[in-house]
Amino acid sequence: MAGTVAYQIDGCVVPATGFELTATDVEEIAPAIRAILRDDSGLSEAFEALQDLPRTEFAVTTLQRVLEPPSEFAEWRVGEALAEHHLSNSRDCTFPWADSRSARNPNSISGGVDLIGFHSGDRVRFVFVEVKTSHHQSWPPSVVTSRSEGLRGQLSGLNDSDDRSRWAIKYLTMNSINKPWFSIHRQAMQTYLADAKDVMLFGVLVHVTTANMKDLEALTNRLSELPATKTAIELIGLYIEADVLASLVEGSIAVETAA
Incomplete structure (x- = not known):
């Protein structure tokens, strides 16, 4: 797990932990993030599936250009990659199917759940992750508190089993057929069919500033007041300086000034 714990909010139903990532931390995890x-x-x-088709050097170059990754990444997508790496390495999560594979535009926003995968513990469950990236020097930033587009509203909606969770499961199901991870998907689906509330939710804030527990303190308390179900919710804060965030990618980051 990369980063140093800056704060922990325990003793409530929904815990929260903040991590500070230094340049040394990022240097270690940058290859995986990229x-x-x-x-x-x-x-x-x-x-590999198409390499037998090109018959000329020009055709090989054309295929490479079709498949080459973008040279610029939206800031929110870098935040999602950082969140995915953190949860995969510290919270027993697996995210087998990249959302970008279904996007005609690599920086288009789907409007659904940011990350969906599996959480492995005493049973396999679906895990839904909402990620917000902000460089506003306020604690908390609006991407946390907004009732509709912020972590507050989105996690509350997922806890109420809104349509986004159903869409996300359908999306993962349709892409799981004949994949190596189909068996773990079946286990998660079995858990879900027994109780649709038996899922794991993470809210991740990637804040391009110094750590402050005020970011997640009020949200932790508010979400802890939700009716008790089998749904488990956890909040994560990842704190990183702007120049360090930029070093994560081999290319440029398109910053959203309103974030």
Whole structure:
């Protein structure tokens, strides 16, 4: 797990932990983050499946251009990659199918759940993750508190089993057929069919500033007041300076000034 714990909010139903990531931390995890952003595994599989088609050097170059990753990444996508890496390495989560594989525009926003995968513990469950990236020097930023588009509203909606969770499961199901991870998907589906509330939710804030527990303190308390179900919710804060965030990618980051 990369980063140093800056704060912990315990003693409530929904815990929260903040991590500070230094330049040294990022240098260690940057190759893995870049592989997620570029979807190296998916591109490798695609090229291997088609490499017998080109008959000339020009055709090989054309195929490489079709499959090459973008040279610029939206800031929110870098935040999602950072969140995916953190949860995969510290919270027993697996995210087998990259959302970017279904996007005609690599920086288009789907409007659904940011990340969906599996959480492995005493049973396999679906895990839904909402990620917000902000460089506003306020604690908390509006991407946390907004009732509709913020972590507050989105996690509350997922806890109420809104349509986005159903869409996300359908999306993962349709892409799981004949995949190596189909068996773990079946286990998660079995858990879900027994109780649709038996899922794991993570809210991740990637804040390009110094750590402050005020970011997640009020949200932790509010979400802890929700009616008790089998749904488990956890909040994560990842804190990183702007120049360190930029070093995560081999290319440029398109910053959303309103974030």
